[in-house]
Amino acid sequence: MTTRLSAFAALNNSDSDSDSEGEGEGNVVDNVTFENTAITPLNNSNFSLREGVNVQYHHDYILLALQSDDILVIKGRYSISVIQGSVLIDGYTLVQGKSLKINASSINSLPSIQSNSSIPIENDSIFSSTNTYTSIIKLENIDNHFDEISNLYSHVKYLYNSEISNSLQNTSSSSYTFTIIIEPELNKSSTLLHQQWLNIFQSIFNESSMSINHQSILTIGNKNTGKSTFSKLLINTLLSISNKKIQLLDIDPGQPELCLPGCISLTHITSPLIGTILPWENNTTTSTLTKFIGFSSPNHQPLKYLKQLDHLIDTILLSSNNTITIINSPGWVKGFGTEIISHLKSKLSITYLIQLSHTNKDLDILQSIEWDYETKIFKALSFSSLSSNFNLYSPAVIRNFKLLSYMHYNHENKNYNFKPLLSNSPLKVSYTTSKDYSSLINYPGILGFTIFDHPFSYTEGLHESLECQYVAIVTIPSTSLTTKFSSNILKHENCPNYINETIFHSLSPHIKFHGLALIHSIDTKNNTINMYTPIDFTNIRDNLLNNNEKLFILKGREDTPIEEIYPVQILKDSASYWSSFGLDALPYVSASLSNEVMGGKISTIRRNIQRR
Structure with a gap:
């Protein structure tokens, strides 16, 4: 129990200094008080890099020392391991000797990393400094060519790059697949845990730890209120402090987290969800049951969507004790969205209901559905109300980004070829x-x-x-x-x-x-x-x-x-471009497009497939 309490103590300390009293009287829900507090969004690291003092540069990795109040914001692809102490990453506690692979891109808010200890490191043989450090970490390159996606899909040009010059301030000639954000990243903030959300996490942990029965947590709210962010932070926190089995029911086929667009899924989770999640990259510790919907919106075939959802729910009902199912719902709180939530409630016993909104007012869905007496309801401010994070990409661009990433991943060498x-x-x-x-x-x-x-x-x-x-x-x-x-x-x-x-x-x-x-x-x-x-x-x-x-x-x-069928390279320099692949002419496809057939746009296909 001591370990769990200390983890929560570190979480509570993560942004308490930034909280200030906001407007409103606050509200009391099930004897838990949540004030309408606001924090100053953090969109860059809050300390400077000083070579030899708190950072050491090596060929394909760096060593970095953190003080107790340092917050690190990184963009790029990297592996992080803890040499001494422990760190907190988006609610997950990474301890000494453990490592994580992280893809931090502009698709999502950038992960924040901070020391999870206030105890100074003794016998620090890595950094000879008079400063008091509480954690030392290693950041290592992941060069899987994922950044080359912008060559194929220019809409994600700033996936890792920034219009602002950020630098590791490295005096060596080494290059890295990640950048420590020193200057603020425009329209992008890190995922610091807000105290209001943290109070909910702690309340859920305290109550769930006293029961061995299966429990379910449903998050509702309009689009762009942070339901996915809330769910991921809750999962990361529970993975760090609870011995419960965790699974995520992802039922938004338009913007799913752990499956391909056009699908819904139930995933057993044993590792944290940090940064931009690419579920097709092999993860032997995660198992997913996926149902193909075929549409980005459930209302195209609502009855068939609900039938597919029922198959996932049937699997949940077979879950063992000591399991928590977290449900990431679509961003609809009216119409068919209400039908989906009502359907879930009729099939599953909802233990905790979390409403995310821009104000503390009840959504219509809270009043239009008769919730069980046993369901504990929390109301919290949306992520957009608590930060200045602005998504640069539309849902359509994000879907294309995921589809292109999936199609160009090589499972054998674990690299991307765009x-x-x-x-x-x-x-x-x-x-x-x-x-x-x-x-x-x-x-x-x-x-x-x-x-x-x-x-x-x-x-x-x-x-x-x-x-x-x-x-x-x-x-x-x-x-x-x-x-x-x-x-x-x-x-x-x-x-x-x-x-x-x-x-x-x-x-x-x-x-x-x-x-x-x-x-x-x-x-x-x-x-x-x-x-x-x-x-x-x-x-x-x-x-x-x-x-x-x-x-x-x-x-x-x-x-x-x-771009997958008629890539921009064809238009730029067709002869020299295709000759680099040993081809004498443009292969397979012409530029003709049509909307006249069933199933969407098509391209006219040539029959000159080259076998190599």
Whole structure:
């Protein structure tokens, strides 16, 4: 218990000096008082770097000494490890001998790092200084080429760069994949824990530690009120001080944290959520159950969205004791948003309800839903009310950023390659056009596809609707394939089998989502689909050959970034650019675009695929 209390003591100390009395009388909720306090947003480190005094520069890492009141703000990609003492990073306590990999970009507020101890380091053999330091950390390069995404997608030009000159003030010739923010970063602040939020975290911890039953925490609020930030900080804090199992139910397909756009998920979490989260980077300690929705908004197919949500809820209901489920809800507090929250409440017992708003007034959703007597309700100010953080990027840009990052990640070498996908040969996967059940049950390739929210009888444009589009790669157990599939297949000339989407929704509990692929083209002569995907097909292929699973393609309405199909490099210097890949001419694609087919924009495809 001493360790947990000391962790909270450090959290309480993190911004208490900055709190000042704001307007309003404050409000009392369940005997916990929250004042309308305000803090001065911190958008840069609050101390100077002095080589040999508190910083040492090395080839690909630096050593840094922190005093008890130092707050460090870093932008970039780096690994942080604690040499002596301990540090607090976005609510998570990192102790001596442990390390974390962090991606701190302009997509999210920048992580803040501060010493988690007030006890001076004894026998400091690293820094010979008269200053009193409480922690020494190591910041190490992560050179996975992720910063090169701006070469492909110029909308994120300032993902790591800044219009203001920030420097590590390094006198050596070494370069780093991170920058310590010395001058304030425009429109960007760090994620300092506000005392109001911290009081809620402490109240939840104190009460939850006295029960072994499963508990659920639901955060509600309008868009851009900080629901995701609140959830991540709460998770990080609980990971540091609680022995509970933590899982996150992420149900906003437009801006999910731990799954791809167009999906919802339930994730068991064992490591903190800091900075810009890239869930496709291998994390062996995190398991995720993902459901493909196919839309960025739940209201496109509301009933089918709720059905997919129910499958995740069913998994939650099977959770063991000593588990806390944190629910990150969509930013809707009216209309279908109310229906989603009401649906959640009818299926799950909500232990804690947190309302985030710009004022302490109740949202309509608090009054329109009859909450259980046992549900404890907290009301807190939104993140935007507590900081000057301004998101430079629209939701559409963030979705494209995530899709492009996912498609260009190499799981084998754990690096990114943001050269246009068109510079590589696509993966070739065979498909069948047979409707015969006995043939389908033994076929080791793609059995068919469907387009969500598409008239089953409408066949025009099906072929074109797949090309240059994102699709979900899914499998179902072979035992789930019944003769109903044969009667729900619509054959179409020069096209794989088109299957009524109702079949897939009826089998949704059994559908396994493997990831996304970008269809390059369909070879109707050889019955193959050419696609780009970071998915490792090894296990899928083995299960297909062993007849354990059946392979399908699902298409929603996720837009394809035009940069992926028609990259800006083509326009700049086509001849010299493509010759660098050993190509004599522009491959695969012309500039023609059309909106006339089902499923969104397409590009006209050339059939000159080069095999290398």
